[in-house]
Amino acid sequence: MTTIRLNLSSPDRSHDVVVERGILRRLHQELRQVADFSRIGLVTDDVVRRYVAEALQTELRGRGMETVLFSFPAGEKTKSVETVLDLCRRLLTSGFDRRSVLLAVGGGVVGDITGFAAAIYLRGIRFIQVPTTLLAQVDSAIGGKTGVDLTSGKNLIGSFHQPLLVLIDPDVLATLPREAMQEGFAEVIKVALAADPILLKLVEDHGADLLDPLHRKLEEVIVRACQAKCRVVSQDEQEAGLRRILNFGHTVGHALEAASGYTLSHGRAVAVGMGAAIRCSELWAGLERDQATRALGVIERLGLSTKIPAEVELEAVLASLERDKKIEGEVCHFVLLGKIGTPVVKAIPIRELRMELEEILREMA
Ligand SMILES: NC(=O)c1ccc[n+]([C@@H]2O[C@H](COP(=O)([O-])OP(=O)(O)OC[C@H]3O[C@@H](n4cnc5c(N)ncnc54)[C@H](O)[C@@H]3O)[C@@H](O)[C@H]2O)c1
Numbered sequence: 001m002t003t004i005r006l007n008l009s010s011p012d013r014s015h016d017v018v019v020e021r022g023i024l025r026r027l028h029q030e031l032r033q034v035a036d037f038s039r040i041g042l043v044t045d046d047v048v049r050r051y052v053a054e055a056l057q058t059e060l061r062g063r064g065m066e067t068v069l070f071s072f073p074a075g076e077k078t079k080s081v082e083t084v085l086d087l088c089r090r091l092l093t094s095g096f097d098r099r100s101v102l103l104a105v106g107g108g109v110v111g112d113i114t115g116f117a118a119a120i121y122l123r124g125i126r127f128i129q130v131p132t133t134l135l136a137q138v139d140s141a142i143g144g145k146t147g148v149d150l151t152s153g154k155n156l157i158g159s160f161h162q163p164l165l166v167l168i169d170p171d172v173l174a175t176l177p178r179e180a181m182q183e184g185f186a187e188v189i190k191v192a193l194a195a196d197p198i199l200l201k202l203v204e205d206h207g208a209d210l211l212d213p214l215h216r217k218l219e220e221v222i223v224r225a226c227q228a229k230c231r232v233v234s235q236d237e238q239e240a241g242l243r244r245i246l247n248f249g250h251t252v253g254h255a256l257e258a259a260s261g262y263t264l265s266h267g268r269a270v271a272v273g274m275g276a277a278i279r280c281s282e283l284w285a286g287l288e289r290d291q292a293t294r295a296l297g298v299i300e301r302l303g304l305s306t307k308i309p310a311e312v313e314l315e316a317v318l319a320s321l322e323r324d325k326k327i328e329g330e331v332c333h334f335v336l337l338g339k340i341g342t343p344v345v346k347a348i349p350i351r352e353l354r355m356e357l358e359e360i361l362r363e364m365a
């Protein structure tokens, strides 16, 4: 068992991230250790419900704990304000009060919905992250960013709301499709390139073998990725500066997701986005050619493409990039690599961004 303490400026928000194979088999103990809850709401999607959440509910009920299961259709389309309102209404009719807790049992979509509902229901109740995709285990379940999409863009409504605890059981990845494992590795490689060269070496050494959820080194990969994310978040919880480095690959990645009408997954879009950011780093941040080749190589070794998919229009990507960045403000904080493990954040005025990126994206199509 590895316990990582995420220390934040307020002790109330600081919490543990626990990684252990099989930890969910003693979920009741873990819950009892943190607090005494009036009711436990297991929030999940209709896929994870069958694989994981129903079994957890049975276990908790068997221990005499008051639990209710709330399930939504799987997929990014569910990450909407409507889903959150629906969940809040159901919480109210099921008698959830300020002594209740929500468990987000699922991938990043479930985590983001549950965290946001917990942030606003009765002006804020407690929640626990129980991530079931690799992407959620190494990234989205950590750091307290919660929120939902609008049709015009991703994560446009949300808040920072820290979980009480993050429980990571790599055993739940056994049912995860290989494609979803690859998508999780996009975020592992992101944090490795930006903040942990030792993790990068670990991923290079074992390559695509790590896509096997039972691989003996997978738990170490998850632990290192979580430690790296916690180090960054503890220094900059609200993304005023340092935390921006975790957006490496996301400027172009988010634009690609939108341009594909959200048919391209987050992980795959981030892989292409990192490809673009690596090429830009050679031009604007002095990243040496052999380091760029190494960085692109590790993405491809995990079976992720760095090419813009044929079905996505380049013009749509550029338009969505501009729109997205206008919402953020006058300048875009574009994350580049000076060296592997040494990110630099370049502030580029939005009107220049399109011009600067256009040629690179054309070469990547
Ligand atoms: N809050 C943050 O800091 C943050 C960070 C990164 C990504 N995100 C968000 O996370 C989302 C992507 O997360 P995701 O990739 O986990 O997507 P997801 O939650 O949609 O899960 C992907 C698919 O895997 C299925 N699944 C989940 N666990 C499973 C299991 N154990 N076995 C079999 N199938 C399983 C789900 O039902 C779903 O169909 C995006 O909305 C993204 O914006 C948020």
Ligand SMILES: [Zn+2]
Pocket (backbone or CB within 6 Å): 139, 187, 250, 266, 270
């Ligand atoms: Zn991401």
